[in-house]
Amino acid sequence: MQHESQPLMNHRLSRRSMLLGLGTTVLGGLLAACGGGESEETPAAAAETPTQAAAAQTPTTAAASPTAAASPTAGTPSASSSSGEPVRVGVIGTISGVYSTLGQNMVDGMKLYLSEIQNQAGGRPIELIVEDSAGDPDQALAKARQLVERDQVHLIAGVTLSNEAAAVRDYIVEAQVPWIIGNAGLPGLTRDPNMRSPYIFRVSFANGQYEAPFGDYAYNTLGYKRVVVTALDYSAGHDKAGAFSQRFQQAGGEIVGEVYAPMDTQDYGPYLQRIQQMDADAVWAFYSGGDAVRFVLQYTEFGLKDQFPLIGAGDTVDENILNQQGDAALDVVSTLHYSPLYDSPENKAFVEAFQSTYNAQANQFAYQGYLAARVIAEALNATDGNVEDKQAFLEALKGVHFTGPTGEFRFHPESQGPVITVLVRRVEKLPDGSYGNVVIDAIGNVDDLSF
Amino acid sequence: MHRKGLDVRSARSSRLLLLAVAVIALLVAPAVLPDYPLSVLTEIVIFSLFVMSLNLLVGYTGLPSLGHSAFFGTGGYAVALLAIRAHLSAIPALIVAVLAGIALALITGPFVLRTSGAYFLILTLSLTQVLFGIVWLWRGMTGGDDGLPGVPRPQLPFLSGVVGSWTNFYYVVLLVVAIAVATLWWVVRSSFGLTLVGIRENERIVEGLGYPTWWTKYIVYILAGGYGALAGGLFAYFKGYVGPGQLSWLTAGEALVMVILGGAGTFWGPVLGATVVLLLRYEVSSFTQRWETILGLVFILAVLFLPEGLARLPDRIRDIRAKGRPAAAPAEQPAAEAVGSTAIAERSEQ
Numbered sequence: 001m002q003h004e005s006q007p008l009m010n011h012r013l014s015r016r017s018m019l020l021g022l023g024t025t026v027l028g029g030l031l032a033a034c035g036g037g038e039s040e041e042t043p044a045a046a047a048e049t050p051t052q053a054a055a056a057q058t059p060t061t062a063a064a065s066p067t068a069a070a071s072p073t074a075g076t077p078s079a080s081s082s083s084g085e086p087v088r089v090g091v092i093g094t095i096s097g098v099y100s101t102l103g104q105n106m107v108d109g110m111k112l113y114l115s116e117i118q119n120q121a122g123g124r125p126i127e128l129i130v131e132d133s134a135g136d137p138d139q140a141l142a143k144a145r146q147l148v149e150r151d152q153v154h155l156i157a158g159v160t161l162s163n164e165a166a167a168v169r170d171y172i173v174e175a176q177v178p179w180i181i182g183n184a185g186l187p188g189l190t191r192d193p194n195m196r197s198p199y200i201f202r203v204s205f206a207n208g209q210y211e212a213p214f215g216d217y218a219y220n221t222l223g224y225k226r227v228v229v230t231a232l233d234y235s236a237g238h239d240k241a242g243a244f245s246q247r248f249q250q251a252g253g254e255i256v257g258e259v260y261a262p263m264d265t266q267d268y269g270p271y272l273q274r275i276q277q278m279d280a281d282a283v284w285a286f287y288s289g290g291d292a293v294r295f296v297l298q299y300t301e302f303g304l305k306d307q308f309p310l311i312g313a314g315d316t317v318d319e320n321i322l323n324q325q326g327d328a329a330l331d332v333v334s335t336l337h338y339s340p341l342y343d344s345p346e347n348k349a350f351v352e353a354f355q356s357t358y359n360a361q362a363n364q365f366a367y368q369g370y371l372a373a374r375v376i377a378e379a380l381n382a383t384d385g386n387v388e389d390k391q392a393f394l395e396a397l398k399g400v401h402f403t404g405p406t407g408e409f410r411f412h413p414e415s416q417g418p419v420i421t422v423l424v425r426r427v428e429k430l431p432d433g434s435y436g437n438v439v440i441d442a443i444g445n446v447d448d449l450s451f
Numbered sequence: 452m453h454r455k456g457l458d459v460r461s462a463r464s465s466r467l468l469l470l471a472v473a474v475i476a477l478l479v480a481p482a483v484l485p486d487y488p489l490s491v492l493t494e495i496v497i498f499s500l501f502v503m504s505l506n507l508l509v510g511y512t513g514l515p516s517l518g519h520s521a522f523f524g525t526g527g528y529a530v531a532l533l534a535i536r537a538h539l540s541a542i543p544a545l546i547v548a549v550l551a552g553i554a555l556a557l558i559t560g561p562f563v564l565r566t567s568g569a570y571f572l573i574l575t576l577s578l579t580q581v582l583f584g585i586v587w588l589w590r591g592m593t594g595g596d597d598g599l600p601g602v603p604r605p606q607l608p609f610l611s612g613v614v615g616s617w618t619n620f621y622y623v624v625l626l627v628v629a630i631a632v633a634t635l636w637w638v639v640r641s642s643f644g645l646t647l648v649g650i651r652e653n654e655r656i657v658e659g660l661g662y663p664t665w666w667t668k669y670i671v672y673i674l675a676g677g678y679g680a681l682a683g684g685l686f687a688y689f690k691g692y693v694g695p696g697q698l699s700w701l702t703a704g705e706a707l708v709m710v711i712l713g714g715a716g717t718f719w720g721p722v723l724g725a726t727v728v729l730l731l732r733y734e735v736s737s738f739t740q741r742w743e744t745i746l747g748l749v750f751i752l753a754v755l756f757l758p759e760g761l762a763r764l765p766d767r768i769r770d771i772r773a774k775g776r777p778a779a780a781p782a783e784q785p786a787a788e789a790v791g792s793t794a795i796a797e798r799s800e801q
Binding site for chain 1: 494
């Protein structure tokens with residue numbers, strides 16, 4: 001029966017050679033994987049000097065990757081006592097793809113703080129192992145696994161996107177690795193009692209945390225009664241718009257329309273047209289990255305800005321993209337937990353250090369990275385570097401408080417999310433010709449259970 | 452002729468031996484591999500089943516599907532929803548996942564199978580995009596782009612406590628995939644499987660011989676859907692999470708790359724493709740973000756020099772060596788002849 005059909009089969013498979021090849025590949029690859037795991041014990045940790053940190057803003061994060069650390073010059077593994085052994089911090093960030101600036105800025109912020117403290121805290125060197133999740137939840141999970149099981153990290157910091165955070169959450173909690181979230185705003189991670197965990201801390205924000213107070217502010221202070229909300233059509237967009245709308249309505253305002261546009265929309269014309277037909281006092285918008293550039297530019301070109309003032313979440317006019325938006329972004333009022341123009345000595349020092357190290361303006365992501373590194377260092381100091389005693393270390397993390405760039409930083413004791421100062425900012429042209437988010441008001445002590 | 456028979460027999464037994472070695476290696480892998488490489492191996496095993504199911508369509512039947520992730524994702528969401536919302540245990544959940552994949556194939560089959568070639572590719576692509584859109588927008592049920600976290604990993608009860616939870620789960624995966632691959636083997640070796648190859652080579656002739664080719668394609672599409680959904684269910688358990696990425700056409704595209712890279716239409720080739728791609732992803736990506744560039748180069752090289760896939764690499768080497776060796780050299784002849792006849796024997800094995 002089989003042999004009758006031979007003429008049809010011109011795909012000649014030799015199963016023997018196939019299996020041989022397969023076996024070699026699998027075993028070879030996996031052995032390489034083990035080998036990689038062993039070699040990265042080399043003590044290249046301390047090498048995070050500012051120059052190297054600067055070099056690391058090039059696309060490859062070689063300075064922090066285990067492979068680079070295992071280069072022959074790094075010496076032999078030292079079987080040192082726990083006190084001298086580096087504290088390994090695994091960093092997961094979206095360093096390639098559409099959201100690469102978010103992850104890269106966060107990593108830069110972390111490195112900046114670590115270089116300020118000479119990569120030492122609690123008497124131990126701190127080693128960063130940076131892995132790229134590429135905006136892909138599957139890859140984020142694989143990287144988390146790799147960091148925990150192969151690199152044996154003591155802590156995980158970072159995670160850029162909400163869906164990446166959702167994907168890695170169970171794994172990290174199960175592995176009992178303290179996790180300091182550096183950006184992902186998935187609300188449940190700190191707000192949902194079933195999802196939060198003693199191992200999860202967040203220095204950034206929960207989606208809605210800085211949008212909700214803006215609801216009150218827009219009604220009471222800015223005096224808008226009728227607002228259209230528009231956002232990117234994905235979970236964070238709905239969460240943020242929802243938080244703003246809810247508080248705006250509670251304050252007495254009316255949401256006259258909701259317009260959601262898919263990510264990577266090139267032509268906002270149809271959406272702007274819908275907005276134009278509505279009768280409103282202002283438009284609240286949440287867009288990010290390239291979408292934010294296109295939305296704000298097209299909103300102004302469309303002539304809508306003369307019709308409805310544009311307000312929104314800080315991401316819509318983030319420092320990353322503000323100069324691309326230029327005049328189109330002028331006078332946009334937004335809320336965020338950060339602005340590089342916030343007036344405090346700590347913030348000035350941070351912005352200047354960031355500028356001189358990376359030749360770029362600090363933004364919310366860099367700020368969050370800076371906070372994440374600082375939180376880790378403070379907790380290490382409080383425990384004399386004994387990160388191995390997990391319960392004590394978690395307690396120390398919980399108790400961390402310090403004066404950061406935007407004032408006092410602390411975690412909410414129940415949610416373990418940050419208590420932030422919401423800054424109300426307006427885009428203005430600065431004396432040097434660039435554009436900036438000038439702080440016009442501040443709403444203090446906003447935690448992530450308050451909305 | 453007598454000699455050839457011997458060769459066939461010895462080739463077959465040595466192949467069985469190698470299969471046995473591979474099986475034993477997979478069985479003892481947890482003993483020698485730490486958790487991380489073991490998790491990579493688990494993923495390779497799961498993806499192997501997924502790409503083998505795609506290979507049924509692409510390799511055996513000649514239907515180029517760019518939407519196989521529809522089944523992979525359907526299985527994943529079925530398992531995740533049942534495990535999280537209904538607290539269903541793994542065996543019934545996986546069975547429902549397979550049924551969901553089969554149901555999806557039953558419904559969509561008549562539409563996509565009206566076409567072939569590039570049109571088939573586009574229709575399957577649209578199918579997976581439609582599902583992607585539904586999942587993305589139906590946030591109440593699917594969690595939208597945040598996906599569904601919290602899928603508990605199944606364990607073999609008699610192993611729990613004896614081995615770690617990852618090892619235990621690895622054996623769950625191995626068991627399920629082994630059963631599935633054994634049935635797949637039986638399918639492609641049956642007369643049904645040979646009809647598929649006939650359709651790929653020349654559908655009109657097969658039809659002219661009286662075979663119901665449309666129904667054959669429909670059935671293989673349903674089978675591929677079922678196997679794909681099973682792999683998707685396992686993948687959801689593996690990650691403890693399911694998101695729309697599992698349904699994305701990018702996942703389908705990656706699977707297609709694995710199939711073609713490994714060798715479409717060969718039984719084990721796709722496994723090789725999945726292994727290479729996943730190892731590249733996890734190993735190369737830890738020292739450079741440009742791993743996709745490297746994958747691209749590997750793919751281009753493979754298409755140029757091994758158009759029938761990596762599975763053909765040993766045969767190619769043998770061909771080149773046989774060519775390089777002048778047939779006139781008498782001393783070498785017996786060896787060359789032996790090699791050649793083995794090759795013939797292996798071909799006829801197909």
